[in-house]
Amino acid sequence: MKCYSHPVMREVALADVMQALSDPCRIAIVRALGERGELACNEIELDVSKATRSHHFDVLRAAGLIYTRTEGTKCMTSIRETELNKRFPGLLKLVLSTK
Amino acid sequence: MKCYSHPVMREVALADVMQALSDPCRIAIVRALGERGELACNEIELDVSKATRSHHFDVLRAAGLIYTRTEGTKCMTSIRETELNKRFPGLLKLVLSTK
DNA sequence: GTAGTAGTTAGACAATCGTCTTACTACGAA
DNA sequence: TTCGTAGTAAGACGATTGTCTAACTACTAC
Numbered sequence: 001m002k003c004y005s006h007p008v009m010r011e012v013a014l015a016d017v018m019q020a021l022s023d024p025c026r027i028a029i030v031r032a033l034g035e036r037g038e039l040a041c042n043e044i045e046l047d048v049s050k051a052t053r054s055h056h057f058d059v060l061r062a063a064g065l066i067y068t069r070t071e072g073t074k075c076m077t078s079i080r081e082t083e084l085n086k087r088f089p090g091l092l093k094l095v096l097s098t099k
Numbered sequence: 100m101k102c103y104s105h106p107v108m109r110e111v112a113l114a115d116v117m118q119a120l121s122d123p124c125r126i127a128i129v130r131a132l133g134e135r136g137e138l139a140c141n142e143i144e145l146d147v148s149k150a151t152r153s154h155h156f157d158v159l160r161a162a163g164l165i166y167t168r169t170e171g172t173k174c175m176t177s178i179r180e181t182e183l184n185k186r187f188p189g190l191l192k193l194v195l196s197t198k
Numbered sequence: 199g200t201a202g203t204a205g206t207t208a209g210a211c212a213a214t215c216g217t218c219t220t221a222c223t224a225c226g227a228a
Numbered sequence: 229t230t231c232g233t234a235g236t237a238a239g240a241c242g243a244t245t246g247t248c249t250a251a252c253t254a255c256t257a258c
Contacts, residue, residue: 002205002206002253002254013123014120014126014193014194014197015120015121015122015123015126018117018118018120018121018126019117019118019121021113021114021117022114022117022118022121023114023245023246024112024114025246027113027114027117040204040205041204041205042203042204042205048246048247048248049247049248049249050204050205050206051205051206051207051208051247051248051249051250052246052247052248053205054205054206054207055206055245055246055247056246057205058206059245070254070255072204072254072255072256073203073204073205073254073255073256074203074204074205074255075204075205087197088193088197089189089193089196090188090189090190090192090193091189091193093189094113094187094188094189094190094193095113097188098113098186098187101223101224101235101236122215122216124216139234139235140234140235141233141234141235147216147217147218148217148218148219149234149235149236150217150218150219150220150235150236150237150238151216151217151218152235153235153236153237154215154216154217154236155216156235157236158215169224171224171225171226171234172224172225172226172233172234172235173225173233173234173235174234174235174236
């Protein structure tokens with residue numbers, strides 16, 4: 001079973017978060033999680049292969065945006081909402097409300 | 100004399116702005132402009148060559164973040180504050196206040 | 199056990215990016 | 229007109245990125 005590592009939020013740089021959110025695919029992931037709460041990777045519709053999907057979750061995780069835990073064969077993922085709002089106030093609201 | 104082109108703000112995508120702000124150098128430019136108002140390119144200290152500096156201003160301009168006008172041999176640049184606050188509320192505040 | 203499902207890893211590939219140097223244009227001052 | 233300054237354009241370079249396929253691990257259900 002894979003053990004995911006998550007960065008300490010205080011050590012995440014603004015440029016890293018911006019970089020993570022610079023891909024439409026990853027923005028879609030964050031929006032889906034923001035609207036529907038914790039989800040397994042495969043519950044979010046994306047037009048890319050399994051491997052690419054996995055890669056995008058990696059990037060978001062490394063940038064401190066999401067938290068992933070294992071549940072059976074699934075990886076349940078959610079937004080690190082409280083911490084994000086503290087470290088980058090307004091960011092989440094921006095992503096979730098921009099059309 | 101160069102004529103700069105600026106995108107219509109409504110047509111700028113979130114991913115584009117995020118991409119533009121994913122580089123520490125460009126974040127530094129936006130912060131300098133946010134703190135000191137309109138500036139010429141060379142008034143912002145950056146540890147890169149003239150050409151690279153010019154490139155970063157291009158990227159920021161293309162993403163709708165800055166407005167550039169010509170004044171003699173200088174290119175005076177400022178943040179498109181009002182429009183940005185309308186299109187991406189919270190973005191500017193986020194960039195300017197995150198340490 | 200065997201199959202099926204969820205996800206990761208490794209490797210490859212083309213495309214994009216950040217950077218540079220060199221050469222250029224445009225303006226202002228002497 | 230000549231010189232210096234501000235900035236752009238073109239081209240090159242290595243690094244990073246987004247994508248894929250194929251092979252793999254780990255769990256669940258039969």
